[in-house]
Amino acid sequence: MTFHVPTVDISPYVVDGGSPDARRPVAEDIDFACSTVGFIQIVGHGVPDDVIAGLANAMDSFFGMSPEDKRAFITPPSINRGYSAPKSESLSLSLGVESADRMNDFFEAFNVGAQASDYPSVELPEADYPSNIWPSDEFRAGVEAYYAHASRVARTLTRIFADALGVGSFDDLTDHSVDAFRMNNYALPPGEVHLEGELTGMGAHTDYGIVTVLWADQVAGLQVLGTDQVWHDVSPADGALLVNLGDLTARLTNDRWMSTLHRVKPPIVDGTIQRRRSAAFFHDGNIDAVIAPLPSHGSPLYEPVTVADHIRAKLAGSRGGTINTAAEREAARVAAALE
Numbered sequence: 001m002t003f004h005v006p007t008v009d010i011s012p013y014v015v016d017g018g019s020p021d022a023r024r025p026v027a028e029d030i031d032f033a034c035s036t037v038g039f040i041q042i043v044g045h046g047v048p049d050d051v052i053a054g055l056a057n058a059m060d061s062f063f064g065m066s067p068e069d070k071r072a073f074i075t076p077p078s079i080n081r082g083y084s085a086p087k088s089e090s091l092s093l094s095l096g097v098e099s100a101d102r103m104n105d106f107f108e109a110f111n112v113g114a115q116a117s118d119y120p121s122v123e124l125p126e127a128d129y130p131s132n133i134w135p136s137d138e139f140r141a142g143v144e145a146y147y148a149h150a151s152r153v154a155r156t157l158t159r160i161f162a163d164a165l166g167v168g169s170f171d172d173l174t175d176h177s178v179d180a181f182r183m184n185n186y187a188l189p190p191g192e193v194h195l196e197g198e199l200t201g202m203g204a205h206t207d208y209g210i211v212t213v214l215w216a217d218q219v220a221g222l223q224v225l226g227t228d229q230v231w232h233d234v235s236p237a238d239g240a241l242l243v244n245l246g247d248l249t250a251r252l253t254n255d256r257w258m259s260t261l262h263r264v265k266p267p268i269v270d271g272t273i274q275r276r277r278s279a280a281f282f283h284d285g286n287i288d289a290v291i292a293p294l295p296s297h298g299s300p301l302y303e304p305v306t307v308a309d310h311i312r313a314k315l316a317g318s319r320g321g322t323i324n325t326a327a328e329r330e331a332a333r334v335a336a337a338l339e
Ligand SMILES: O=C(O)CCC(=O)C(=O)O
Pocket: 182, 184, 202, 207, 214, 216, 222, 262, 264, 277, 278, 279, 280
């Protein structure tokens, strides 16, 4: 069986007045992609090219600053905001898998996300919906324009998921969703780092939430673990955004839909990483939502969990260095993967 990430055109859900007849095959195709691969090439998403170019420019302007200037935007690890310098996050620990060597998680990132003020009708804890910090007005404008679209695409996908799964809507789980947007830069200062061992840009992990919308350069690096237990290279198709499911959707569907393991292994050219940028919008659900397998999906494989407890266990691994012991199912899949 060859590995293939299906392409789905979601435009019937993006345009106003898409008819039920036009939408039905979209929901069916999403159901197929989610139950066989867990990654989808999404086209017809309606994000304008100039908005994507604006995001890329904003990222270049920030990551192009000196290491000292970037460090001014570091926040405590418990706050998922601001700059994180290379090697300060360990995605392999979010899964309960020890780093194999020092060459894991070689990326720098800038994080923003949903703030309590985005949902004025709900009283929300600042700790879970922290305020964003912005290095400059230009950066902010470029990032916010893209963020608004990524948020819309994630919410559109969640609506398609509800249709595909035959539930009315997921609004009660997502109407004040904890969303996080991570801009990643995989780069090494030339000559400064001696490469030893096998280098991984971002260690193997599953995403934490409901759905992730990923923009990335068409540079090799992202690898997805297939059901054949082999890592496959995936990059976004022309004009496409890559979408993948997170753990909470696997829990909701009692593993009928897949929270697929992935990692980033940037190509090494002339002894250093070929630069690669990506930006992931994570739609993680309401902090107080309880996620349990849908009743229609068989005998539950998972205990109910609040979004808060689930994310806290994951972030304690990736940002606090504490191995997450609540991820046996995912960790077993990494261990079974062939190199
Ligand atoms: O850089 C990529 O393509 C993937 C990033 C990713 O998996 C993540 O940020 O969770």
